[in-house]
Amino acid sequence: MVHYYESLPEDLREWALQQKVFFTASAPLRGRHVNVSPKGLLDATFHIFDPNHAAYMDSAGTGIEMISHVYENKRITLMFCSLDEKPRIMRLFCTGTVIQRTDPKFPGLIESMGKKEFPGIRAVIMLDILKVQTSCGYGVPLLERVNYSEHLGERSENRKCYKDRPTLEKMLGTIVKKGKLDPFLQESNARSIDGLLGLREARKMRGEWLFAYDVGAWVRRQLFxxxxxxxxxxxxxxxxxxxxxxxxxxxxxxxxxxxxxxxx
Known part of the structure; x- marks a missing residue:
């Protein structure tokens, strides 16, 4: 059964924070690409302020699709899904705001989330939750505990098949230590696949006149x-x-x- 809520109930809030992964979806007003991205490390990056406001910390990556889309039209949807014995899918339909790491509000925002800044973070995505939808989730695979004792003897035990992956943190830490984060952002985060304006910080590093480009983007949206x-x-x-x-x-x-x- 599908259920809709105007805000996030307490039981769904607790359930969301227990999940290991969520997905973000966004799209431009015009263009061929709809972006979907998986996000992990919820304990370190995701926070719910109240039933209609949440945020997550966004790390530098090889693309800037979601941030470009939020800059353009603010639309963003988060999806959580259960992989355990109790199936459920939950979507948070939101409007978003990008708070860059260079924004004066950034340090206070991280503190209010109860999180710590990590190497390679580029922004916090603030979320205004407009609607919450839950559905059965019966089609999502079940993650089982598997007993390997018959193959490995006493050295084995029942284990889940996943854990938090440290690769991203290590990779970004290396980039920061080598002083290559700024060039990485300039190259990968200034424009989306559809040519939308990307991270303002990356554009500024490239010497763009932000005001002129922002006005040009606004005019193009109107002409569309x-x-x-x-x-x-x-x-x-x-x-x-x-x-x-x-x-x-x-x-x-x-x-x-x-x-x-x-x-x-």
């Missing part, structure tokens, strides 16, 4: 609404040309109906 603008211009022209005549006709009809009613 071409059919709506054309229709609006047509309606405006029609009203200017015939609006007074139509209004006069309506008033005349109203007066005639009133006069006929009064006579009766």
């Amino acid at each position: 609404q071409g059919p709506a603008i054309t229709f609006g211009v047509f309606i405006g022209f029609f009203l200017c040309s015939y609006g007074i005549a139509i209004l006069t006709h309506i008033v005349d009809l109203t007066l005639k109906m009133y006069t006929m009613t009064a006579r009766v």
